[in-house]
Amino acid sequence: xxxTFQWLNAFSTRPSLEGAIAEVVAQLQGSLSRNPxxxxxxxxxxxxxxxxxxxxxxxxxxxxxxxIGCGGGGVIGSNGDGQAMEVETTxxxxxxxxxxxxxxxxxxxxxxxxxxxxxxxxxxxxETLGVDPAQNPGFIVLADPGSSQIxxxxxGLDFAYPGxxxxxxLASASLPGVPVGLFFDHxxxxxxxxxxxxxxGVALSGNIQLETIVAQGCRPIGEPYRVEQGDRNILxxxxxxxxxxxPPLTLLRDLINRLEPADQDLAQHSLFIGVVRDVFKxxxxxxxxxxxxxxxxxxxxxxxxxxxxxxxxxxxxxxxRDADASAEDLDFHLNTYRDQHPAPAGALLFSCLGRGxxxxxxxxxxxxxxxxxxxxxxxxxxxGNGEIGPVGGRSFLHGYTSVFALVSPEH
Numbered sequence: 001x002x003x004t005f006q007w008l009n010a011f012s013t014r015p016s017l018e019g020a021i022a023e024v025v026a027q028l029q030g031s032l033s034r035n036p037x038x039x040x041x042x043x044x045x046x047x048x049x050x051x052x053x054x055x056x057x058x059x060x061x062x063x064x065x066x067x068i069g070c071g072g073g074g075v076i077g078s079n080g081d082g083q084a085m086e087v088e089t090t091x092x093x094x095x096x097x098x099x100x101x102x103x104x105x106x107x108x109x110x111x112x113x114x115x116x117x118x119x120x121x122x123x124x125x126x127e128t129l130g131v132d133p134a135q136n137p138g139f140i141v142l143a144d145p146g147s148s149q150i151x152x153x154x155x156g157l158d159f160a161y162p163g164x165x166x167x168x169x170l171a172s173a174s175l176p177g178v179p180v181g182l183f184f185d186h187x188x189x190x191x192x193x194x195x196x197x198x199x200x201g202v203a204l205s206g207n208i209q210l211e212t213i214v215a216q217g218c219r220p221i222g223e224p225y226r227v228e229q230g231d232r233n234i235l236x237x238x239x240x241x242x243x244x245x246x247p248p249l250t251l252l253r254d255l256i257n258r259l260e261p262a263d264q265d266l267a268q269h270s271l272f273i274g275v276v277r278d279v280f281k282x283x284x285x286x287x288x289x290x291x292x293x294x295x296x297x298x299x300x301x302x303x304x305x306x307x308x309x310x311x312x313x314x315x316x317x318x319x320x321r322d323a324d325a326s327a328e329d330l331d332f333h334l335n336t337y338r339d340q341h342p343a344p345a346g347a348l349l350f351s352c353l354g355r356g357x358x359x360x361x362x363x364x365x366x367x368x369x370x371x372x373x374x375x376x377x378x379x380x381x382x383x384g385n386g387e388i389g390p391v392g393g394r395s396f397l398h399g400y401t402s403v404f405a406l407v408s409p410e411h
Contacts, residue, residue: 003033005207005409006099007346009378011077011085013092017050018057020093025061027080028097035062036097037105038202040140040348041069041183042076042382045173046091051181055193059185064097066107066186068200070142070171072382073353076367082376084367088356088383089174096346096380098407102207106131107186111198112149116156125160129203133161137203138210140348140405141168142182145385147197154388154395165210166395167405168201169350169384180385206410211341213404214389215333215366216291217326217355218272218319221263222255224284225317230310233295236303238316247302255318266320273306276315277392284315286332290391291319291398321400323360330366330402334373337406343374344406349381351402356383366402 010027012020039062043054051071058067076086077094085092108129116124122133131137139157143150150170157166171180182195204210228245229237235248256267274289293307310316349367357363367379388395389403 003099003101005101005345006031006033007096007378007407008032008098009078009094009096009346009380011079011092011094013087013090015091017047017053020091021057021061024093024095028062028095032097033099035064037065037100037103038098039064039067040096040380041067042094042380043069043071044075044087044090044092045071045073045175045178045180046089047093048173048178048181052194055183055185062097065105066202067183068107068140068142068202069183070200070382071173071181072384073172073174074356074383076349076351076379076381078376078378078380082378084364084371084379086356086364086367088363094380094382096348096378098346100204100208104135104205106137106203107184107201108203109184109192109195109198109200110153112147115149115152118152118155122160125156131203133164135205136164137161137205138165138208139167139201139203141166141199141201141388143168143170143199144180144182144197145170145172148199150199150386150388150397153199154397158395165212165390166388167210167212167348167350167403168388169382169403170386170397172353172383172385209408209410211344211406212389213333213337213406214287214391214398215326215330215402216398217329217400217402218274218291218321219325219328220274220286220289220317220319221259222318224315225251227310227312227314227316230312233307233309234303234305235310235316236301248304249297249299249302252304252318263320266322270321272319272321274317274319275306275308275310277394286329288392289317289319290396326355326359327365327369330369334370338373343377344408346378346407348405348407349379349402350387350389350405351381351383352387352400353383353385354400355402370404
């Protein structure tokens with residue numbers, strides 16, 4: 001078999017870790033042209049007591065150039081028939097391996113205390129990661145939710161590698177109190193395995209294309225407004241399409257009064273705000289809005305506090321989220337991508353713990369909607385405490401979102 005680009009996934013729900021590893025390795029070995037350059041593992045927190053044994057067992061069963069991964073409250077993979085599976089709360093192991101000719105694979109582990117100061121120049125980040133921006137890398141990033149300083153990290157990566165794709169998620173567990181885990185193994189650090197803090201990741205450059213779909217699960221309501229006055233994360237005055245200024249709470253109340261009864265009920269608990277990140281755009285669609293929480297109101301001033309900083313001149317629009325809105329939003333982004341691109345060789349799916357069967361009332365919805373559009377492309381991923389993906393040319397940590405990383409050879 002020739003040394004061609006391969007992106008493969010295998011999935012197991014066997015209750016013992018040894019049995020799960022044996023099953024996924026057996027599935028993969030029959031298709032691999034050689035030992036893989038990269039492995040990405042997602043493991044259910046049902047195996048949490050076995051986390052320290054995962055990397056040694058995988059290293060023995062299937063040598064790889066490097067391995068990254070994390071634990072999750074749910075795990076996504078492709079079964080023996082190639083069909084996507086989303087298994088939540090119970091045991092599951094998903095192993096993706098890739099043969100990447102012509103690709104430079106640069107794994108990294110970043111404890112939070114090693115991050116450069118936020119005011120450091122780009123060169124400080126480049127030296128910390130050891131990744132040359134001239135190689136046009138794309139980044140897959142997996143982080144601990146409590147110790148990674150993920151917002152600082154994403155801002156630093158955007159600063160040092162503008163235009164590069166950064167995608168990933170925050171490790172999670174299915175139950176409170178269960179420890180999360182990050183996994184890291186490569187030939188330069190043979191004794192490493194399980195990490196309980198920081199960030200693991202890999203930079204990929206050369207003969208590889210890394211693209212993203214960010215489905216934030218909301219649908220817009222009403223009209224876009226312009227921010228006219230604000231203080232940090234507080235909206236004080238916004239203008240309608242006619243240019244008239246209003247307290248934002250006044251416009252929101254008027255909007256809710258004009259909604260259908262079902263949407264009025266939904267607005268009581270599933271109302272969000274979208275903020276356009278690119279102030280230079282004059283036409284907007286769903287992919288231009290960064291969805292953030294409404295976290296408080298001041299009835300006297302008519303002000304609204306949101307979960308992000310606001311800037312004068314930004315466009316905002318209110319949004320609603322429920323199962324139908326999430327499915328509709330995902331279909332919108334999948335259709336848009338499909339109309340402009342061929343099917344990828346493989347996909348990673350970073351989904352929120354608040355999605356899955358708990359949102360839709362049935363499993364496998366997001367991953368199988370993807371395969372309905374692109375065929376039996378290998379899909380792997382996990383349900384996390386936050387999802388990393390770009391909006392408006394910048395990288396953000398999201399919630400209630402499904403972020404797809406789409407991987408293909410460059411040529």
